[in-house]
Amino acid sequence: MKNLILIIVLLASLSGFAQQDVLFSQYMFNKLTVNPGYAGSREVFSADVVYRYQWVGLEGAPKTFSLSMHAPLRYEHIAVGGYIYNDKIGPVVDQGALLTYAYRVNLPKGKLSFGIQGGVKYNNVDWNMIQLEDPDFTFQGDHTNKVLPDANFGIYYYSNRMFAGVSSKQLLQNEYGMVTVDGKKTYSKLLRHFYGMAGIAVPVSDNVIFRPSVLVKYVKDAPWQMDLNASFLLYDMIWLGTTYRTDGDLVFLTELNISRKYRIGYSYDVNVKERAHYNSSSHEIRLGIDLDLLKNRMYTPRYF
Numbered sequence: 433m434k435n436l437i438l439i440i441v442l443l444a445s446l447s448g449f450a451q452q453d454v455l456f457s458q459y460m461f462n463k464l465t466v467n468p469g470y471a472g473s474r475e476v477f478s479a480d481v482v483y484r485y486q487w488v489g490l491e492g493a494p495k496t497f498s499l500s501m502h503a504p505l506r507y508e509h510i511a512v513g514g515y516i517y518n519d520k521i522g523p524v525v526d527q528g529a530l531l532t533y534a535y536r537v538n539l540p541k542g543k544l545s546f547g548i549q550g551g552v553k554y555n556n557v558d559w560n561m562i563q564l565e566d567p568d569f570t571f572q573g574d575h576t577n578k579v580l581p582d583a584n585f586g587i588y589y590y591s592n593r594m595f596a597g598v599s600s601k602q603l604l605q606n607e608y609g610m611v612t613v614d615g616k617k618t619y620s621k622l623l624r625h626f627y628g629m630a631g632i633a634v635p636v637s638d639n640v641i642f643r644p645s646v647l648v649k650y651v652k653d654a655p656w657q658m659d660l661n662a663s664f665l666l667y668d669m670i671w672l673g674t675t676y677r678t679d680g681d682l683v684f685l686t687e688l689n690i691s692r693k694y695r696i697g698y699s700y701d702v703n704v705k706e707r708a709h710y711n712s713s714s715h716e717i718r719l720g721i722d723l724d725l726l727k728n729r730m731y732t733p734r735y736f
Contacts, residue, residue, distance in 0.1 A: 457699040464500045467599040468547030469588030471534040472504035472511020477723045486714040492522030528553040542591030549584040580606040596630040626650045633735040641665040680705030695720035
């Protein structure tokens with residue numbers, strides 16, 4: 433049964449009737465994976481490494497690794513960055529590497545940033561990993577592996593107390609392969625994904641900050657998805673929060689500020705709807721570093 437579920441997931445992802453973009457529960461601590469306009473917003477060199485193991489207990493479950501880096505230049509209106517990832521779902525491996533450029537405009541109470549990412553993606557399918565339980569079921573792999581260009585665009589506004597942004601990913605919508613099932617050909621296409629996000633930091637006391645935020649995701653032929661998050665920063669040291677995702681996931685997350693330079697985060701996802709019967713949970717761990725390479729940035733608390 434697990435192999436059958438895996439084939440269904442594979443076909444759904446290749447036909448494009450699902451969200452194809454990599455999913456991270458701790459996006460609020462590093463929005464570069466969602467919006468290239470975020471580049472440079474921490475005002476220092478910032479890097480994040482994330483490893484995600486989704487749907488633990490399900491054979492062929494997604495495993496994702498990502499590395500992102502970004503920083504402002506000496507000319508404060510410009511920021512640059514980079515983002516690489518490896519996403520494996522059963523026999524499907526999706527990899528990408530993108531560079532980021534952002535132009536930032538100073539406003540009276542914050543900054544407005546326009547960002548673009550450009551790079552390449554590679555998709556591969558190992559058909560030898562697919563084991564069919566029904567010998568009469570005809571499944572023929574004819575997937576053409578390709579290296580494809582891709583681009584993302586985002587607009588991001590931020591201040592010390594709030595942020596908001598819109599972005600779109602996979603702008604070029606390239607075809608990256610073809611699958612033949614029972615003699616019928618299905619072409620795989622990267623669909624545009626659209627995102628909207630917003631959040632605010634509200635002081636509760638001298639030692640407690642409340643930060644509600646929302647992330648809305650949309651892609652054609654898939655339902656809208658919304659992440660509603662509520663987090664608290666305690667003593668400028670530790671974040672504790674929870675997220676409800678409208679597909680039924682409940683996320684518990686934390687980030688520990690070891691120092692002004694180093695951060696470590698962890699999130700635990702559990703599905704409270706129908707998928708709870710087929711998988712147990714998802715785990716995500718993240719390591720972050722902030723370095724003031726320019727030696728002229730004034731430190732302020734980073735709520736976003």
